[in-house]
Amino acid sequence: MYIVHIATELAPVAKVGGLGDVIYGLSKELARQGHTVEIILPKYDCLSFSELKNLKVEHRELWSFDGPQRFNNTVWSANVDGLKLLLIEPHHPQYYFSRGVIYGCHDDIDRFTYFSRVAMEYLFKTGKQPDAIHVHDWPTALVPVLYKDLYKPLGYKTAGTVLTIHNVEHQGKCQPHNLSRVGLRGDSYLVPEKMQDPFSSNLVNLLKGGIEYADRVTTVSPTYEKEIQTPEGGFGLQDVLIKNYKKLKGILNGIDEDFWNPEKDPYLIQKYPTHGIAKDKLSDVLKGKKENKRYLRTHLRLKDSDAPLVASVTRLVPQKSPGLIKHALTRTVEKGGQFILLGSSPINHVHKEFEALQELLKDDGNATILLDKDEALAHLIFSAADMFIIPSLFEPCGLTQLIALRYGAVPIARMTGGLVDTVFDCDKSTRPADERNGFTFDFPDSKGVDWALLRALECYKKEPQKWQSLMLNGMRQDFSWKHAAPEYIALYRELPVQEEPEKLKTKKQDLRSASAR
Numbered sequence: 106m107y108i109v110h111i112a113t114e115l116a117p118v119a120k121v122g123g124l125g126d127v128i129y130g131l132s133k134e135l136a137r138q139g140h141t142v143e144i145i146l147p148k149y150d151c152l153s154f155s156e157l158k159n160l161k162v163e164h165r166e167l168w169s170f171d172g173p174q175r176f177n178n179t180v181w182s183a184n185v186d187g188l189k190l191l192l193i194e195p196h197h198p199q200y201y202f203s204r205g206v207i208y209g210c211h212d213d214i215d216r217f218t219y220f221s222r223v224a225m226e227y228l229f230k231t232g233k234q235p236d237a238i239h240v241h242d243w244p245t246a247l248v249p250v251l252y253k254d255l256y257k258p259l260g261y262k263t264a265g266t267v268l269t270i271h272n273v274e275h276q277g278k279c280q281p282h283n284l285s286r287v288g289l290r291g292d293s294y295l296v297p298e299k300m301q302d303p304f305s306s307n308l309v310n311l312l313k314g315g316i317e318y319a320d321r322v323t324t325v326s327p328t329y330e331k332e333i334q335t336p337e338g339g340f341g342l343q344d345v346l347i348k349n350y351k352k353l354k355g356i357l358n359g360i361d362e363d364f365w366n367p368e369k370d371p372y373l374i375q376k377y378p379t380h381g382i383a384k385d386k387l388s389d390v391l392k393g394k395k396e397n398k399r400y401l402r403t404h405l406r407l408k409d410s411d412a413p414l415v416a417s418v419t420r421l422v423p424q425k426s427p428g429l430i431k432h433a434l435t436r437t438v439e440k441g442g443q444f445i446l447l448g449s450s451p452i453n454h455v456h457k458e459f460e461a462l463q464e465l466l467k468d469d470g471n472a473t474i475l476l477d478k479d480e481a482l483a484h485l486i487f488s489a490a491d492m493f494i495i496p497s498l499f500e501p502c503g504l505t506q507l508i509a510l511r512y513g514a515v516p517i518a519r520m521t522g523g524l525v526d527t528v529f530d531c532d533k534s535t536r537p538a539d540e541r542n543g544f545t546f547d548f549p550d551s552k553g554v555d556w557a558l559l560r561a562l563e564c565y566k567k568e569p570q571k572w573q574s575l576m577l578n579g580m581r582q583d584f585s586w587k588h589a590a591p592e593y594i595a596l597y598r599e600l601p602v603q604e605e606p607e608k609l610k611t612k613k614q615d616l617r618s619a620s621a622r
């Protein structure tokens with residue numbers, strides 16, 4: 106099959122969080138299984154250009170609209186680990202993608218609706234016929250709307266569309282005129298059955314548009330699929346999701362086995378075996394983790410000790426319960442453990458709060474806070490950690506617990522979303538003993554954290570055999586994309602049947618001379 110992702114992140118060239126990992130890992134697995142994959146991304150000025158191979162101009166001229174004006178765009182192509190990328194560079198006075206950031210600008214709506222329109226224009230003008238156009242979260246959720254209401258009427262009918270909801274909290278609420286800017290009749294979408302926001306009747310909601318217009322909607326874990334259909338988890342879109350339940354499916358994310366592999370990870374000081382390891386390799390795992398821990402302790406000026414190392418690598422946003430991460434840090438140190446937090450926050454007051462704590466811990470020697478985004482350090486922390494804490498309020502899938510499991514760090518997780526589907530409590534899970542891989546708690550409060558964290562610290566100290574079994578159970582589990590990719594393929598195959606090639610060819614010839622407006 107031929108699949109085109111239209112997305113705003115791709116690891117490792119443009120990664121903010123899990124979305125980047127997912128586009129990369131899923132695309133690589135689809136390609137490995139023999140499918141053709143292309144990824145259309147904005148050409149951000151902050152791309153990691155060193156990771157791009159064969160960067161070259163593919164199309165010098167691709168005109169598109171923003172309000173009454175037309176702007177030219179250059180389409181570049183490049184390769185990342187064998188994946189084909191198409192990068193859109195607008196020649197627009199607002200320099201939409203030359204801001205040094207991926208998200209967080211006052212005009213993000215305009216940046217990404219413009220990008221969505223240009224991406225569709227590119228597919229239309231080049232006559233590409235993907236079997237599936239796959240879009241992700243609110244920034245590209247307008248694509249299925251543009252496809253059905255603008256490009257399909259013009260005869261472009263080569264694919265079905267799939268929307269994946271990675272996080273329903275962010276929805277892209279905006280004014281109808283934001284849609285008009287990219288060639289749609291904005292006011293006509295301000296009705297409940299189209300894009301009207303369920304809470305603010307004068308606003309349109311881009312994610313809702315994607316849900317209503319895409320042929321299939323997926324989300325990133327089976328439990329999150331259920332949660333987003335409830336008032337607690339749906340952030341106002343629960344009724345829209347319930348109405349569209351027939352096209353909704355939860356497919357558990359994976360992690361890329363090469364990118365996250367302690368056996369080959371270039372960022373580690375000492376590599377060590379994982380996945381499928383037998384008990385006799387345990388000593389190599391322990392030795393590898395010890396070396397990485399030793400290095401990290403020296404590097405981060407933590408005391409040399411036998412204390413268990415608890416870690417967190419996260420965006421510091423309300424979803425991730427920054428307050429409980431702080432609590433876990435304090436409690437860990439109180440109980441004789443060590444704690445490393447690598448976090449970054451787009452929220453000023455949260456950043457400041459952690460900066461203050463960082464200052465307090467400056468000479469502590471048992472806890473350290475790094476307020477940064479650092480891929481290399483993240484890999485090293487996963488490899489060194491004994492435990493990994495995830496006290497999220499909600500977690501659509503969560504990748505850090507999967508990475509932690511693969512690196513032999515035992516997760517301590519709050520039971521929500523994908524964490525329910527992947528972390529199984531060593532004491533209270535009903536799963537067979539050899540599938541239990543962590544410590545869990547139900548309520549996102551300090552009592553909940555204490556209950557799981559203290560059990561974990563006790564187990565580490567007093568029951569080394571049990572601890573090692575937990576580690577091995579986690580490292581044996583296969584959370585690669587091998588399982589999810591065929592589920593996506595099955596879903597792409599269900600998409601509307603294509604027109605016969607002859608009819609399509611005639612239409613394409615007509616279209617090339619027509620304007621897409």
Ligand code: ADP
Nearest residue numbers: 122123419420448449477478479483503504505
């Ligand atoms: P989310 O997408 O909500 O941020 P996920 O658990 O799905 O959470 O994915 C987070 C991804 O981002 C993981 O690959 C994690 O290692 C990475 N990450 C998060 N914070 C940082 C950071 N400060 N530095 C480096 N990598 C980070």
